[in-house]
Amino acid sequence: MRLYTLSKRHFVLVFVVFFVCFGLTVFVGIKGPKVIQTSEAYVSLNNSKQAFEVHSNPVSAYNQQLWLTCVVELNQSRETSVQTNFSMTVKVDGVAEDGTTKFIHNKAHNRTRTLTCTGKCAETIVAHLGYLNYTKYTVIVGFEHLKVPIKKVNFTWKTFNPAFSRLEIWFRFVFVVLTFIVICPFVHFLRKFSMRDWGIEHKWMSILLPLLLLYNNPIFPLSFLVNSWVLGTLDDLFQAVFLCALLLFWLCVYHGIRVQGERKCLTFYLPKFFIVGLLWLASVTLGIWQTVNELHDPIYQYRVDTGNFQGMKVFFEVVAAVYVLYLFFLIVRACSELRHMPYVDLRLKFLTALTFVVLVISIVILYLRFGAQALQDNFVAELSTHYQNSAEFLSFYGLLNFYLYTLAFVYSPSKTALYESQLKDNPAFSMLNDSDDDVIYGSDYEEMPLQNGQALRAQCEEGSDSD
Numbered sequence: 001m002r003l004y005t006l007s008k009r010h011f012v013l014v015f016v017v018f019f020v021c022f023g024l025t026v027f028v029g030i031k032g033p034k035v036i037q038t039s040e041a042y043v044s045l046n047n048s049k050q051a052f053e054v055h056s057n058p059v060s061a062y063n064q065q066l067w068l069t070c071v072v073e074l075n076q077s078r079e080t081s082v083q084t085n086f087s088m089t090v091k092v093d094g095v096a097e098d099g100t101t102k103f104i105h106n107k108a109h110n111r112t113r114t115l116t117c118t119g120k121c122a123e124t125i126v127a128h129l130g131y132l133n134y135t136k137y138t139v140i141v142g143f144e145h146l147k148v149p150i151k152k153v154n155f156t157w158k159t160f161n162p163a164f165s166r167l168e169i170w171f172r173f174v175f176v177v178l179t180f181i182v183i184c185p186f187v188h189f190l191r192k193f194s195m196r197d198w199g200i201e202h203k204w205m206s207i208l209l210p211l212l213l214l215y216n217n218p219i220f221p222l223s224f225l226v227n228s229w230v231l232g233t234l235d236d237l238f239q240a241v242f243l244c245a246l247l248l249f250w251l252c253v254y255h256g257i258r259v260q261g262e263r264k265c266l267t268f269y270l271p272k273f274f275i276v277g278l279l280w281l282a283s284v285t286l287g288i289w290q291t292v293n294e295l296h297d298p299i300y301q302y303r304v305d306t307g308n309f310q311g312m313k314v315f316f317e318v319v320a321a322v323y324v325l326y327l328f329f330l331i332v333r334a335c336s337e338l339r340h341m342p343y344v345d346l347r348l349k350f351l352t353a354l355t356f357v358v359l360v361i362s363i364v365i366l367y368l369r370f371g372a373q374a375l376q377d378n379f380v381a382e383l384s385t386h387y388q389n390s391a392e393f394l395s396f397y398g399l400l401n402f403y404l405y406t407l408a409f410v411y412s413p414s415k416t417a418l419y420e421s422q423l424k425d426n427p428a429f430s431m432l433n434d435s436d437d438d439v440i441y442g443s444d445y446e447e448m449p450l451q452n453g454q455a456l457r458a459q460c461e462e463g464s465d466s467d
Contacts, residue, residue: 025398032390033163041155051142062162075151089142094134215242244280254330
């Protein structure tokens with residue numbers, strides 16, 4: 001590994017480059033356009049049906065999705081608190097480019113919603129269209145069994161900003177190209193060695209880098225050319241697979257670095273696959289569930305209309321807590337057992353330091369975005385969990401991409417990789433020439449700059465002979 005040939009100055013330089021690249025993406029995001037574009041809806045009252053007829057502005061594929069929300073103004077004091085259930089009836093019509101109206105759903109959909117007002121009424125999502133097949137839309141909205149006096153209903157259209165869609169296409173393309181550039185030399189250097197000489201980091205990087213390519217989604221621009229729910233579902237699936245693979249990588253590396261030799265599938269990999277697989281299954285199930293139901297019912301919302309949503313949410317949080325405790329246990333065990341082993345402790349310290357930085361930045365971004373109720377109110381993606389500005393999008397994508405690029409650089413084979421694969425990656429061989437005191441208490445040459453191990457050992461022996 002190139003990790004063994006880096007001095008302390010090189011390690012500092014690696015982290016500096018990581019932060020500079022991440023900072024550049026955040027700066028570009030701050031200067032970028034807003035993600036969600038909001039416009040006041042044109043509303044006409046349909047007296048024959050006692051309903052509101054809401055007309056949208058012209059939309060294109062770059063708008064990606066369309067939400068219609070409403071805020072009810074009550075004809076009473078602002079200090080009054082109200083919480084009541086009512087029935088909302090919604091019918092969506094699509095208007096083609098030639099002006100003809102085509103029915104998207106031949107029947108009106110009816111769902112029960114809760115109106116909550118404390119001074120000002122909360123915003124209610126009326127309908128959500130995940131895929132835009134028409135130029136304009138007309139939505140007929142009716143309120144039934146609403147037993148409070150209504151003064152006015154304000155409707156608002158929300159879509160993705162076309163400028164952000166173009167920014168997303170370009171930056172995803174840039175990350176796809178950068179990932180491909182990183183993969184090629186990494187795989188080329190690994191081809192020179194047998195797989196039995198690969199460390200566990202090499203094996204996992206050969207898996208994570210192609211998955212990062214899918215995470216950046218090379219086929220993402222097709223979603224603006226083909227109006228199909230399949231491409232959007234594939235994008236969500238690719239992201240879930242990569243993130244869960246990253247979680248699995250941390251478990252396997254922190255455990256595998258202590259286990260030399262054969263790692264049995266039943267005892268080593270199966271428990272980890274089971275925990276991470278449950279997280280993947282919960283996230284993918286809710287995402288596909290929402291997509292499929294919205295295709296048939298534009299006013300469907302999993303958190304309101306699914307009785308088992310709270311149970312699924314608790315299940316996800318319990319499994320996530322088990323994962324965090326298990327990972328913490330593996331990190332503590334690895335640090336306590338390997339802190340005096342030459343080379344192995346270096347691998348452990350670098351991975352822990354870089355991963356800790358990435359996790360801290362991710363938590364800070366999530367806290368700034370959602371506050372303390374990130375999981376309570378925003379379990380999986382909907383309008384409230386979409387990026388609010390370009391900085392959030394680029395910070396997450398840039399953080400994960402540069403994290404993997406840094407690991408690929410540090411874990412790539414060095415000029416002395418053959419010697420390292422035979423000697424340094426195996427703690428048993430790396431301690432052959434160490435005395436018992438060196439193994440237990442550490443030796444003097446471990447405290448010196450991280451350069452060539454043999455040269456440092458020779459310098460220490462020459463100094464002891466001269467004494």
